[in-house]
Amino acid sequence: MIEVFKTNVQEESQCQIIIEKLLEHYPNGSINFDLEDCDKILRIHAPAFSNAKIIAILNFNGYFCEALQ
Numbered sequence: 147m148i149e150v151f152k153t154n155v156q157e158e159s160q161c162q163i164i165i166e167k168l169l170e171h172y173p174n175g176s177i178n179f180d181l182e183d184c185d186k187i188l189r190i191h192a193p194a195f196s197n198a199k200i201i202a203i204l205n206f207n208g209y210f211c212e213a214l215q
Contacts, residue, residue, distance in 0.1 A: 175193075176190070
């Protein structure tokens with residue numbers, strides 16, 4: 147399963163913190179950011195995950211996140 151999210155993450159250091167938090171919930175996932183994209187893309191590839199949980203984790207840590215269509 148692959149999903150792409152729009153975020154407001156700006157810094158590489160923020161990406162690393164978020165990736166670590168997401169890997170706690172999805173240890174077998176592949177998670178990365180594309181900060182060069184205007185939507186500051188978060189891409190997650192994992193066997194199974196919940197979009198709502200991904201969004202909640204980022205929101206809880208002070209970031210905007212929404213699934214891209």
